[in-house]
Amino acid sequence: MRILVLLMIGSMGILLSGCTTGPEKLGLAYSGATHADNVRLLVDETWVDANGTRFVEQEIFDSVFEMIDEAEAFILLDLFLLNEFGYEPGPGLWHSSQAITDRLVAKRKANPQVEIVFITDPVNSVYGSFDSPQFRALEQAGVKVVWTDLDRLRDSNPLYSKVWRVLVKPFGVGPGTTLKNPMGEGRISLRSFCKMLNFKANHRKLVVTDKSLLVTSANPHSASSVHWNTALRIDGAGQSMALEAESAILGFSGAHELGVRLREIHGAGNPVDPSLPPNLELLTERKIKEKVLELLASAEPGARIDLAMFYFSEEAVVRAFIKAQKRGCQVRVMLDPSKDAFGRTKNGVPNRQSGRKLVQAGVPLRWAETHGEQSHVKMLYVEHPDQTATLLLGSSNFTRRNLSNFNCEADLAFAASADHAAMSRARALFDRWWSNGDNRNHTVEYAVFEDNSLWRRGLAWWKENTGMGTF
Known part of the structure; x- marks a missing residue:
């Protein structure tokens, strides 16, 4: 009986020991807005x-x-x-x-x-x-x-x-x-x-x-x-x-x-004219995910949605891209092929498995053509038919660990007219990456790194949902 009691106490200690302070109480999951x-x-x-x-x-x-x-x-x-x-x-x-x-x-x-x-x-x-x-x-x-x-x-x-x-x-x-x-x-x-x-x-x-x-x-x-x-x-x-x-x-x-x-x-820093509308948001942790889902859900048919992402596996975000495509948005996704890591070869998890879901749903996808380096970009560009646009970028991959209050992350979301210099550059940059313009080889077709392995699909799901992976 004593051994049983000790085992129960030890088990309870293990189960409860992971209870840490909530992210919001620590001051994480921050959202602030200003004019810039x-x-x-x-x-x-x-x-x-x-x-x-x-x-x-x-x-x-x-x-x-x-x-x-x-x-x-x-x-x-x-x-x-x-x-x-x-x-x-x-x-x-x-x-x-x-x-x-x-x-x-x-x-x-x-x-x-x-x-x-x-x-x-x-x-x-x-x-x-x-x-x-x-x-x-x-x-x-x-x-x-x-x-x-x-x-x-x-x-x-x-x-x-x-x-x-x-x-x-x-x-x-x-x-x-x-x-x-x-x-x-x-x-x-x-x-x-x-x-x-x-x-x-x-x-x-x-x-x-x-x-x-x-x-x-x-x-x-x-x-x-x-x-x-x-x-x-x-x-x-x-x-x-x-x-x-x-x-x-x-x-x-x-x-x-x-x-x-x-x-x-x-101190007061540079005071912002209160009559000017906020157009710049600083978002951390879960607030980044909320912003991504908001941008995708609000995109009307005909909206342009370009994503360049290092790691892409968060299930709700993957579904949101598919829904936007089916709704008539012009979606394009460029992913790192997850093949290089400082001289070591990777197995493509999780991007090739997430990419498979997107392509099966009709989302156009190309892989970054890397040669030992990584396409480490984490950038989302959404341009609406009324010629307004939002550019979101920063540290956060679109994965459970990055978007669900586990890692500390920080992104900026900037909203402006589509002819703003930052928006024009983002649009031109993605177009050049997508089409390999100016004699620069940036991307390859989906088939180059297509992966239909059932085993690796299961592995990607396990790592994403249990946290037993590094992405």
């Missing part, structure tokens, strides 16, 4: 020409460096990947992680009065196994580094995480040599590896200063430095929203006072 006039779409793209020569054109981190240089009061960065793991020299690749580190260190030396806060994810230390040289240099220069407390986030894969909380978490994390580092050179501790298997992340990619706001899909991760990405940069608006949204992560990660300090420095 100075909005620019920035693009990083990689392609090959007819001779197979690789070309790279990039704008995003040049703009980030410019923002750092221009800042006079504060800089807040929330960036997921900043490390050299997996880097190997190649055409177009560059040490982006070290470059942004050096830029921030130089800013501290030149303008020590500028407050700099860098929020990041423990993946950059492989969950406590490594001392990051980049973040060590930043801290030595006086940059305030905040490591996101991932334990406060919801368990996306409770079958594992609830057991981990009871049996592994009490022993903490730290350096070790038990296992090979799955992200690069060196070895890590078993405890750090077990923490990694929770598959949690602060996946945001956001930079805000007293002058500008930038939200992107791009990581300053050297091995990712030739990925395709997009960003929106807003000058003179949006900073208050960003500081409010980021204060949530600072708060539950033990740095509440930094959020208060940054908002005090910013």
Whole structure:
């Protein structure tokens, strides 16, 4: 009887141990709106020409460096990947992680009065196994580094995480040599590896200063430095929203006072004329999903809907695209083929399985033609028959983990007339990717990566719905 009672108590402990604070109580699932006039779409793209020569054109981190240089009061960065793991020299690749580190260190030396806060994810230390040289240099220069407390986030894969909380978490994390580092050179501790298997992340990619706001899909991760990405940069608006949204992560990660300090420095910021309608939204976590579903549901017959997405598997969103197609919208989807990951070959899950559903429903689909890099873009463009449009982009993949209050994510939604420069560029960019214009090979037909495997369809469903996958 005593053994039975102990087993019951242990089982209850495992079942209840995954109960974490609700995302809304932590300040996540944020939605804010304002008016913005100075909005620019920035693009990083990689392609090959007819001779197979690789070309790279990039704008995003040049703009980030410019923002750092221009800042006079504060800089807040929330960036997921900043490390050299997996880097190997190649055409177009560059040490982006070290470059942004050096830029921030130089800013501290030149303008020590500028407050700099860098929020990041423990993946950059492989969950406590490594001392990051980049973040060590930043801290030595006086940059305030905040490591996101991932334990406060919801368990996306409770079958594992609830057991981990009871049996592994009490022993903490730290350096070790038990296992090979799955992200690069060196070895890590078993405890750090077990923490990694929770598959949690602060996946945001956001930079805000007293002058500008930038939200992107791009990581300053050297091995990712030739990925395709997009960003929106807003000058003179949006900073208050960003500081409010980021204060949530600072708060539950033990740095509440930094959020208060940054908002005090910013003060009223640049006041927006209340008579101007809001046209810019900052959305995080579940609010991104709500916006996507709203945009698709409100699209009338004849509306143009273009999607470029790195990971695509959230079932309600997949259905919403199919419904829009059947309703008479002009839908086009471009997905990464899920075949490359830093020198390793992937099996196509989940994109090829989601792509199959779309194509069977009549949705036109093409795959990004990648050559070792990834099409890391997460961008939705919706243009209505009345010539108004909305551009949504940022860190969030369209997956359960990204859209359902598990990861920390951040997107911007910008609404304007279809002839706005950002909208015109988004439309022209997608057209060129779709049609391989200007002697640039960007996409291939659906049949090239078609996958009808029943086994992998089941695997994609299992990983999406249990959280036992990395997407």
